[in-house]
Amino acid sequence: MASSCRRPEHMAPPEIFYNEEEAKKYSQNSRMIEIQSQMSERAVELLNLPEDQSCFLLDVGCGSGLSGDYLSEEGHYWVGVDISTAMLNVALDRDVEGDLVLGDMGEGMPFRAGTFDGCISISALQWLCNADKKTHSPPKRLYTFFSTLYSSLARGARAVFQLYPENSEQLELITSQAMKAGFSGGMVVDYPNSTKAKKFFLCLFAGVSANLPKGLGTESADKGVPSQVQFTGQRSRFKNMKGKSAKKGKDWVLEKKERRRRQGRYVKSHLSLIGIHFKPRYYI
Amino acid sequence: MKLLTHNMLTSHVKGVTKGYPLLIKATEVKVSEEEFNPNFVSRMIPKLEWSALVQAADGLGHLQDLPTELIADYEANEDFLRKVHRVLLEVEVLEGCLQCPESGREFPITRGVPNMLLNEEEA
Numbered sequence: 001m002a003s004s005c006r007r008p009e010h011m012a013p014p015e016i017f018y019n020e021e022e023a024k025k026y027s028q029n030s031r032m033i034e035i036q037s038q039m040s041e042r043a044v045e046l047l048n049l050p051e052d053q054s055c056f057l058l059d060v061g062c063g064s065g066l067s068g069d070y071l072s073e074e075g076h077y078w079v080g081v082d083i084s085t086a087m088l089n090v091a092l093d094r095d096v097e098g099d100l101v102l103g104d105m106g107e108g109m110p111f112r113a114g115t116f117d118g119c120i121s122i123s124a125l126q127w128l129c130n131a132d133k134k135t136h137s138p139p140k141r142l143y144t145f146f147s148t149l150y151s152s153l154a155r156g157a158r159a160v161f162q163l164y165p166e167n168s169e170q171l172e173l174i175t176s177q178a179m180k181a182g183f184s185g186g187m188v189v190d191y192p193n194s195t196k197a198k199k200f201f202l203c204l205f206a207g208v209s210a211n212l213p214k215g216l217g218t219e220s221a222d223k224g225v226p227s228q229v230q231f232t233g234q235r236s237r238f239k240n241m242k243g244k245s246a247k248k249g250k251d252w253v254l255e256k257k258e259r260r261r262r263q264g265r266y267v268k269s270h271l272s273l274i275g276i277h278f279k280p281r282y283y284i
Numbered sequence: 285m286k287l288l289t290h291n292m293l294t295s296h297v298k299g300v301t302k303g304y305p306l307l308i309k310a311t312e313v314k315v316s317e318e319e320f321n322p323n324f325v326s327r328m329i330p331k332l333e334w335s336a337l338v339q340a341a342d343g344l345g346h347l348q349d350l351p352t353e354l355i356a357d358y359e360a361n362e363d364f365l366r367k368v369h370r371v372l373l374e375v376e377v378l379e380g381c382l383q384c385p386e387s388g389r390e391f392p393i394t395r396g397v398p399n400m401l402l403n404e405e406e407a
Binding site for chain 2: 112
């Protein structure tokens, strides 16, 4: 992702954000490639495909084909859909094995019923939650996407979406439209206790009910912490960036003082912050 | 765009009821060798619209000896599976367009990528 501080989908629509420059950056960044590959691996694991079988899969928001490459490595055949011509061109230059389609998720999946054995989507679904045009209605686009996806999947197939949810409202909107479209399933959260490692996977089942897979890192240490993360209603924009509080906030000040005390340094008492000064007084 | 993908693609324009199969108007076609995977081909056959596959391959001049009707007991018939493999995965449309059989609306294909983006009225 280009900017580590802001969410890309707040900056521009995806077909504009992922222009040639961004597309190039995205696919040359080795860390990005590694992360995408790991998330693709986990998504395919959650698909629970029959062992040792080459399947026909859909990659939604396939971009430059980083996730598609993983699918090919596993011996699967795939079709990728993306809205950015620049990203698809990079995929073509990288000689990806899957077939590519230029399309908008929110307009619906242009495939016949029962086409795919499964669907993955890495870091794409959150783009559908923003209205990039006056005519866009995110709930309607989400529903159009999910209902056409549902029909394009074979019965018993799964759709796994790795996404970065902004807040609980967004998550609620996404899951409710998916349920309306006929899917069952829910969110799988890996490493819920780690700010860095935490990953969200929306796991949807088409046609059959199944038990939701367990999130990774949920059996360790803190038994009291739930594997479902509770969101507050507000946008957590700059809070908890890299595990620390926002600069200059009250929490930040208290944390800094604690840190300095641990380091054995002199730390002024709180009282001096609120203007209580004990000056010597002379009484006659 | 391989013919396997074409066999699954349909027009999703609002109001169109018969948006399948899309007619291929190709100006550039490529044939390349792909590794033969008999299990995959065998599992894909039931999902295919056979007549659409035959029509598409024929339109591109690549029908060759592919039977116009699906044969029975194809799973063990390697010869037949190879013919299907060739048509599904080795014939690619690089340039041209796909035409909706109902409305005549064309979806252009560039570098093998069909452009399925809709206009505002079509969504």
